[in-house]
Structures are given as structure tokens and as C-alpha cells.
Amino acid sequence: MRIALNLKGMPYTAVPVHLVKDGGQHCSAAYRARNPQALVPAFELEDGTVLTQSLAIMEYLDEVQPEPALLPADAIGRARVRALAQAIACDLHPVNNLRVLQYVSQQLGISAEQKDAWYRHWVATGLQGLKALLADHPSTGRFCHGDTPTLADCCLVPQLYNARRFQCPLDAYPTIQRIAAACETLPAFQQAAPEVQPDAD
Ligand SMILES: N[C@@H](CCC(=O)N[C@@H](CS)C(=O)NCC(=O)O)C(=O)O
Secondary structure (H helix, E strand, O other): OHHHHHHHOOOOOOOOOOOOHHHOHHHOHHHHHHOOOOOOOEEEOOOOOEEEOHHHHHHHHHHHOOOOOOOOOOHHHHHHHHHHHHHHHHHHOHHHOHHHHHHHHHHOOOOHHHHHHHHHHHHHHHHHHHHHHHOOOOOEOOOOOEOOOOHHHHHHHHHHHHHHHOOOOOOOOHHHHHHHHHHOOOHHHHOOOHHHOOOOO
């Protein structure tokens, strides 16, 4: 979501919500009042309306500020970009989310090694699918779809950041790495990186 806001040059105030401190600040009553799912992000508009779910928020941003577009002009292109974004946000990310990792560790008692193996397995499964969707597709360009960043790139880069954090092997995905590297040359992506946020550890 930060990437999308930066790409569009839309000003915002970031309110840090630490996922570990205080037992997870996203689980507090105050945060749940914003997002009852106890997941970040929650995006509050000036009139107090709160939007949740990154994909829904990014599509909202694209509707209220269409330029630069995060979705292609053609219906088939939009379907492809949404499919790529959802392959990450709906299929890959949820099984590796913090609450899932905490559950398998704490409730099911798996070891740290098994937890990392779980993480790497689902990253590999997700990236193999994504690789096949991207490699040699005529619409894959400098970015996931064409030569400007889309919703798909906004999902890809944070996921790869997490994969690197967990030392997932990435050599098998040269196209994905090339696209991420192209994104990471852009200030919108650089300024959204976790390590440059005010609450970075
Ligand atoms: N589908 C949601 C997922 C949100 C989500 O899972 N956010 C993570 C951080 S990236 C989170 O809040 N995790 C807290 C937890 O797992 O307890 C979205 O795209 O907004």
C-alpha cells in the first residue's frame, strides 16, 4: 500500500503498528476498532472511513487518483495484473503470515527449523507458479506487466523482501529477481522499504 501511495505521489501519515511489541499492537482493542480482522494495513481517509485489505485499498487509490495507473487500460491486461497480484496476496502470503507461523510454532509445537521449512516451502510453491506466469509471457516487460509498475509489482516486492529475510533460495527465479531489481531502482519502492520506516527496528 505504501508503494502505491508513493507511486501516485499521494501524501499520507504513517501510524506504526508493531506486530510483535506489546503482544502485537494490531491485536489491541484500539486497532481492532479500525480493522476487526487485526491485520495491517488499515487505511483511514480524512472523513474517518477506514479501508482494509491491501488490494482493495490499492484499487481504491487507483480509482480516486487514476494516474499513474496501477492497472492496465485493457480488460485482459487488468485480469492478468489482478491474477498476478492475487497469486501473491491471496495464495502465497496468507500461509506464511505471522499468525500462521505463530500458530504452527506455539500451538502445534513445531521447531524453528520446521517453521522455516514451512515458510520456504510455501514461498517456493508461490514463486514457481509466479515464475511460470511471468516467464516468456508477451506482456511481461521491465515490470510484471509492461514497462510501468502495476498492482502486481506492489505485491511482488514486499513478498520478495520477506523471502530474503527468511533466506529463501531465489536463484531459480531470474525473471522475478530482475523485475524486483527494476522496481527497487524507483524511489516509490525505496521509500516504502521496511528498513526506512520510522518504526524500523
Ligand atoms: N489480505 C490482507 C493481509 C494483511 C496481513 O496479513 N498483514 C500482515 C502484515 S503483512 C499482518 O497484519 N499480520 C499480523 C498477523 O499475522 O498476526 C491484506 O492484503 O491486507
